Amino acid sequence: MRSVRALAATAALSLLAFSTIAFAGAPKQGGILRMYHRDSPGNASIHEGATYSLNVPFMPVFNNLVIYKQDEAQNRMDNIIPDLAESWAWVNDNKTLTFKLRQGVKWHDGKPFTSADVKCTFEMLMGKSQQKFRQNPRKTWYEQVNDISTNGDFEVSFNLKRPQPSLLALLASGYTPVYPCHVSPGDMRTHPIGTGPFKFVEFKANESIKLTRNTDYWRKGRPYLDGIEFTIIPNRSTAILAFVAGKFDMTFPTEVSIPLLKDVKSQAPNAVCVVEPNNVATNIIVNSSAPPFDNIDIRRAMALALDRKAFISIMFEGQGDVGGTLLPPPNGLWGMPKEMLETIPGYGPDVKANREEAKKLMQKAGYGPDKHLAVKVSTRNIPIYRDPAVILIDQLKSIYIDGELDVVETANWFPKVARKDYMIGLNLTGNAVDDPDQSFYENYSCGSERNYTNYCNKEIEKLFDVQSQETDIAKRKKLVWDIDKKLQEDVARPIIFHARTGTCWQPYVKGVTVMSNSSYNGYRYEDVWMDK
Amino acid sequence: MFAYLVRRLFLMLVTLFGISVVIFFLLRIVPGNIVDILFAAAGYVDPADKANLEKELGIDRPLIVQYWHWISGFLRGDFGYSYVSEKPALQEILPRIPITARLAGLALLFSASIGIPLGVISAVKQGTRLDYALRVVSLSGLSLPSFWLGLLILTASVAMFGQMPIFNPNPATWLEAFATYAVPAAAVGFRSAALTMRITRSSMLEVLRQDYIRTARAKGASEVAVNYHHALKNAILPVITVIGIEAAFLIGGLIVTETVFNIPGVARFLVEAIRWRDYPIVQNLVMFIAVVVVFANFTVDMLYAVFDPRIRYTD
Numbered sequence: 001m002r003s004v005r006a007l008a009a010t011a012a013l014s015l016l017a018f019s020t021i022a023f024a025g026a027p028k029q030g031g032i033l034r035m036y037h038r039d040s041p042g043n044a045s046i047h048e049g050a051t052y053s054l055n056v057p058f059m060p061v062f063n064n065l066v067i068y069k070q071d072e073a074q075n076r077m078d079n080i081i082p083d084l085a086e087s088w089a090w091v092n093d094n095k096t097l098t099f100k101l102r103q104g105v106k107w108h109d110g111k112p113f114t115s116a117d118v119k120c121t122f123e124m125l126m127g128k129s130q131q132k133f134r135q136n137p138r139k140t141w142y143e144q145v146n147d148i149s150t151n152g153d154f155e156v157s158f159n160l161k162r163p164q165p166s167l168l169a170l171l172a173s174g175y176t177p178v179y180p181c182h183v184s185p186g187d188m189r190t191h192p193i194g195t196g197p198f199k200f201v202e203f204k205a206n207e208s209i210k211l212t213r214n215t216d217y218w219r220k221g222r223p224y225l226d227g228i229e230f231t232i233i234p235n236r237s238t239a240i241l242a243f244v245a246g247k248f249d250m251t252f253p254t255e256v257s258i259p260l261l262k263d264v265k266s267q268a269p270n271a272v273c274v275v276e277p278n279n280v281a282t283n284i285i286v287n288s289s290a291p292p293f294d295n296i297d298i299r300r301a302m303a304l305a306l307d308r309k310a311f312i313s314i315m316f317e318g319q320g321d322v323g324g325t326l327l328p329p330p331n332g333l334w335g336m337p338k339e340m341l342e343t344i345p346g347y348g349p350d351v352k353a354n355r356e357e358a359k360k361l362m363q364k365a366g367y368g369p370d371k372h373l374a375v376k377v378s379t380r381n382i383p384i385y386r387d388p389a390v391i392l393i394d395q396l397k398s399i400y401i402d403g404e405l406d407v408v409e410t411a412n413w414f415p416k417v418a419r420k421d422y423m424i425g426l427n428l429t430g431n432a433v434d435d436p437d438q439s440f441y442e443n444y445s446c447g448s449e450r451n452y453t454n455y456c457n458k459e460i461e462k463l464f465d466v467q468s469q470e471t472d473i474a475k476r477k478k479l480v481w482d483i484d485k486k487l488q489e490d491v492a493r494p495i496i497f498h499a500r501t502g503t504c505w506q507p508y509v510k511g512v513t514v515m516s517n518s519s520y521n522g523y524r525y526e527d528v529w530m531d532k
Numbered sequence: 533m534f535a536y537l538v539r540r541l542f543l544m545l546v547t548l549f550g551i552s553v554v555i556f557f558l559l560r561i562v563p564g565n566i567v568d569i570l571f572a573a574a575g576y577v578d579p580a581d582k583a584n585l586e587k588e589l590g591i592d593r594p595l596i597v598q599y600w601h602w603i604s605g606f607l608r609g610d611f612g613y614s615y616v617s618e619k620p621a622l623q624e625i626l627p628r629i630p631i632t633a634r635l636a637g638l639a640l641l642f643s644a645s646i647g648i649p650l651g652v653i654s655a656v657k658q659g660t661r662l663d664y665a666l667r668v669v670s671l672s673g674l675s676l677p678s679f680w681l682g683l684l685i686l687t688a689s690v691a692m693f694g695q696m697p698i699f700n701p702n703p704a705t706w707l708e709a710f711a712t713y714a715v716p717a718a719a720v721g722f723r724s725a726a727l728t729m730r731i732t733r734s735s736m737l738e739v740l741r742q743d744y745i746r747t748a749r750a751k752g753a754s755e756v757a758v759n760y761h762h763a764l765k766n767a768i769l770p771v772i773t774v775i776g777i778e779a780a781f782l783i784g785g786l787i788v789t790e791t792v793f794n795i796p797g798v799a800r801f802l803v804e805a806i807r808w809r810d811y812p813i814v815q816n817l818v819m820f821i822a823v824v825v826v827f828a829n830f831t832v833d834m835l836y837a838v839f840d841p842r843i844r845y846t847d
Binding site (some may be wrong): 248 | 698
């Protein structure tokens with residue numbers, strides 16, 4: 001009898017505990033999520049921008065064909081899920097990607113979503129339609145797409161020139177929403193219409209962005225929030241103080257630097273903060289078309305002089321990653337393993353030995369203790385650019401290179417780089433998708449607009465195509481590592497480090513996932529809710 | 533008097549024309565335009581896209597044509613469209629003006645209501661501990677940059693009260709409404725109050741040594757009447773001049789204060805517009821500020837005659 005009572009009591013307690021957990025964990029409907037925004041985006045059209053300042057507030061307005069699962073931190077091929085597409089299939093020897101589309105979806109203005117919207121969005125991105133974007137920074141993503149065809153209102157196919165498995169990854173990015181055909185690109189810049197969980201309400205430049213719940217959202221029961229309000233606060237100190245004072249439920253994603261994170265934790269100990277890599281690589285652009293950096297020995301010496309751990313230690317209190325072009329594991333999918341990385345000149349752990357080797361190369365080029373090489377290190381006049389540039393100048397001193405900082409206003413930075421009016425530059429490269437195609441073709445391909453250094457190696461170019469078509473992930477990874485190693489050895493664009501940054505939210509905010517290998521793809525916010 | 537007024541008005545028009553030319557050409561001298569910035573932000577340049585955009589915005593036309601297009605529009609009340617938001621420039625500028633005007637007005641009020649009485653007290657109590665203390669306060673006001681003072685206020689508010697007075701467009705209580713403007717106005721007006729105080733003090737000291745003050749005292753006038761009726765009235769002229777000049781300089785202080793306190797006024801908006809090389813916004817806004825400053829100077833000149841009967845504007 002006693003054992004029966006004990007069993008019943010245990011069962012009752014378990015039930016109580018379970019129901020308590022379930023009750024506490026059940027998402028609640030309602031509330032406005034208040035977040036600060038780091039700056040005022042130029043417009044509201046994601047397709048016309050190249051900054052996540054646009055993705056964060058406007059990604060919730062849209063849907064993609066497919067999307068990275070929003071509650072998993074790592075973007076991978078196997079966690080791409082249907083969005084406006086219900087399913088997809090590779091056919092025709094992997095040269096056609098066909099999507100079956102969701103039916104009954106409506107744009108925020110009430111018009112029905114059909115395959116025509118998908119066709120016209122991507123034709124506009126490919127530059128093949130009558131209507132044009134004012135700017136189209138990701139046109140190169142669709143270079144392998146021959147055309148887009150529709151089969152009725154709810155089927156659409158991407159017909160490729162050759163297989164490109166990574167197309168699906170590009171389509172899952174926060175940078176790839178589907179736009180309505182019936183709204184002009186101009187109107188999308190000022191009043192975006194989407195099919196997403198939140199409707200656009202207003203965007204007051206330098207002031208605020210407001211979104212409200214889409215009550216007619218196709219995913220029933222979502223979103224949980226009644227709306228999202230972004231207050232634009234460019235001054236980081238004011239923004240962090242306002243978060244600490246409880247004026248905001250969440251900081252702007254990945255905008256809390258490691259030193260600031262300590263302040264937040266000390267002043268708001270209950271705040272939930274996560275630190276993740278943001279897949280932004282700090283690198284050196286070298287003008288190899290003019291002396292002295294047309295000399296490969298000097299370029300190699302410079303690469304050998306880098307003490308990457310010192311950069312990470314000074315700037316991020318040790319929280320950063322050393323890697324090649326692609327974000328290193330475990331967060332990155334395609335980065336070289338540590339053992340392989342350390343075989344590349346300049347990546348070995350013995351900095352002193354590396355620098356001795358660098359000095360020999362400098363002496364071979366005619367420089368030494370009595371004859372230093374004077375260079376200008378150009379960079380944008382923004383702390384995240386300027387600070388590492390100062391450390392770089394200090395490190396270059398050890399190999400007879402005297403650097404002088406040349407800070408350039410943002411408006412003049414890209415024109416200066418484009419006309420090759422620099423010797424070396426300190427640059428940041430963000431990757432929207434953790435995929436080699438995006439990184440290789442954009443930054444290292446001959447003739448690419450964003451290949452700032454004009455690095456062009458036809459052999460490597462062929463390898464880009466080989467890896468791009470490879471469907472076996474293990475084989476592709478091996479190819480990618482070899483390419484990345486070669487790029488570092490060629491000193492095409494020496495990677496210094498991959499940054500990590502923080503995001504904080506108040507303890508009552510639930511369902512937030514910060515992506516760990518891209519800072520462009522995780523802002524749909526339809527699963528976010530507030531426990532208050 | 534009438535001829536003087538006409539001459540002053542004509543000079544004002546010439547000044548405003550000169551300012552319009554300077555604003556327009558200075559903006560074009562600054563390297564980079566909106567198209568450069570848009571493409572820099574996107575990290576690429578497509579020459580065809582760039583040329584299309586320059587044509588669309590009209591910045592590919594000769595400068596003189598662009599100037600005429602702007603100034604003729606300005607005179608007709610057509611202020612053009614913001615390059616960034618693509619909304620009418622007036623629609624962008626107008627809602628922000630009352631915010632900055634309130635802030636500037638409060639800052640000036642703070643400056644005058646604190647600076648003048650403290651300046652008088654400091655002069656009257658010359659050489660006392662109170663005078664030294666007030667001089668230290670005024671020196672600190674002149675030395676503290678307003679952005680630093682603003683950040684100090686915000687940090688202290690959060691540390692001491694767990695609250696911070698940043699801009700709230702829809703304040704729920706009078707206290708919130710007060711905090712919205714009064715705290716930043718005090719931060720920006722502190723420097724101005726310090727300057728006003730110092731000028732009032734030195735001007736008062738000079739006047740207090742005059743014979744007529746001694747006569748007033750000999751007549752048996754009270755200290756309050758002597759200080760505020762006889763002395764201050766005669767010492768106020770340089771103070772008015774300084775407040776007039778400060779009103780023009782205030783815009784500089786407001787830029788940082790609006791940034792620190794996140795107030796969506798015209799001063800911060802102007803800086804953002806300059807950063808984006810948003811010509812229609814910058815040109816029209818600077819012209820608006822120029823008109824305000826020119827008229828403020830004119831008003832100050834007119835006020836001289838009101839406060840000092842010796843001054844008469846004759847033909």
